[in-house]
Amino acid sequence: AQSVSQHNHHVILSEAASLELGCNYSYGGTVNLFWYVQYPGQHLQLLLKYFSGDPLVKGIKGFEAEFIKSKFSFNLRKPSVQWSDTAEYFCAVDGAGSYQLTFGKGTKLSVIP
Amino acid sequence: DGGITQSPKYLFRKEGQNVTLSCEQNLNHDAMYWYRQDPGQGLRLIYYSQIVNDFQKGDIAEGYSVSREKKESFPLTVTSAQKNPTAFYLCASRGTGYGYTFGSGTRLTVV
Numbered sequence: 001a002q003s004v005s006q007h008n009h010h011v012i013l014s015e016a017a018s019l020e021l022g023c024n025y026s027y028g029g030t031v032n033l034f035w036y037v038q039y040p041g042q043h044l045q046l047l048l049k050y051f052s053g054d055p056l057v058k059g060i061k062g063f064e065a066e067f068i069k070s071k072f073s074f075n076l077r078k079p080s081v082q083w084s085d086t087a088e089y090f091c092a093v094d095g096a097g098s099y100q101l102t103f104g105k106g107t108k109l110s111v112i113p
Numbered sequence: 114d115g116g117i118t119q120s121p122k123y124l125f126r127k128e129g130q131n132v133t134l135s136c137e138q139n140l141n142h143d144a145m146y147w148y149r150q151d152p153g154q155g156l157r158l159i160y161y162s163q164i165v166n167d168f169q170k171g172d173i174a175e176g177y178s179v180s181r182e183k184k185e186s187f188p189l190t191v192t193s194a195q196k197n198p199t200a201f202y203l204c205a206s207r208g209t210g211y212g213y214t215f216g217s218g219t220r221l222t223v224v
Contacts, residue, residue, distance in 0.1 A: 009153070034213075043217045044156075044203065090155060094213075099144060099163055100171070101205070101213055105155040 002027040002095045006104035013081055014112050021076040021107050023091030030096035033074040035065055036103075039087045047089070050074065061085070086111045115140045117216035119204050124221045126191070126198065134189045134219045136204035142214070144207040145187035149173060149200045150218075156203060162187055191221060199223045 007022035025031060035047040048059025055067040065076045074091060091104040117138045126132045138145065144163050148156040158171030162181040176195025181187055191198045204216040 006155075044215045046213075049212075092156075099207075100158060100161060101146065101207075102158070103148075103156040105153060 002031075002093055002098060002100070002102045004091050004093050004102055004104035006089075006091050006107050008107045009105070010108045010110070012110045012112065015083055016080050019076070019078040019081045019085070019109070021089055021091075021109070023074045023076065023104060024072050025074065025091075025093040026072065027093060027095040027098075032094040032096065033065075033067060034092040034094070034101070035059065035063070035074070035076050036090045036092060037087045038090070038106075044090070047076070081109070081111050083111045083113045085109060117204055117206055117214055119202075119216035119219050121219060122217070124219055125224050126221060128223055129193045131190055131192050132198075132221065134191070134202055134204075134221070136187045136189065136216060137185055138187075138204075138206045138214070139185060140206055140208060140214060141184070142206035142208040143184070145181070146205040146207070146213075147171075147177070147179065147187070147189045148203045148205065150203060151200050159189065159202075 003026045005024045033050040036044045037047050047063050048057050050057045050067045058064045063078050067074050088106045088108045090106045094101045120135045146161040147159040150156050157173050159177050160179045162168035178190045202219045205213050207213050
């Protein structure tokens with residue numbers, strides 16, 4: 001069975017600070033990896049995804065993530081956060097052939113102006 | 114525009130009643146999913162279906178039932194056996210290329 005672990009439940013940053021949200025997964029084969037964002041009162045949106053190729057993936061709104069296979073990690077980064085980045089962020093994994101998308105418990109990000 | 118339609122947006126249920134949440138997609142996707150979202154729990158998989166007339170239990174299927182009679186539709190019934198049904202329910206579909214599309218959700222409250 002596949003699983004996802006997000007290290008931080010709640011992160012509080014000041015505007016312009018750098019962000020790194022941790023995500024580790026457990027699965028014995030090839031994986032597809034995703035980061036989703038849910039802004040307050042809104043539905044889930046895809047930030048970025050990794051299927052194959054370059055392990056450094058760039059997404060929308062200046063976010064990027066790096067897939068490190070040896071560490072089973074897919075951490076999300078942004079060099080300078082804005083107040084509008086306040087949201088909940090979910091890491092998800094889809095093991096090849098599993099037909100299931102498994103989510104982590106989410107990390108709530110609060111950005112202070 | 115292609116997408117997933119979930120209805121209703123808000124639903125209230127009395128204890129002991131069954132209730133059905135609707136999910137329709139016009140994306141021609143084969144696979145469809147139901148997730149439950151609770152604060153601090155992330156999204157947990159209830160049921161999924163890879164093709165018409167076939168579906169599998171996810172991690173928290175107890176107290177729920179589904180059907181997949183048409184490719185476009187994957188309704189979820191929350192039965193009276195579900196002890197804590199108040200939650201936000203999300204439907205999703207998956208097409209080729211591993212892309213998932215999510216609906217806007219149904220918030221179910223037991224009164």
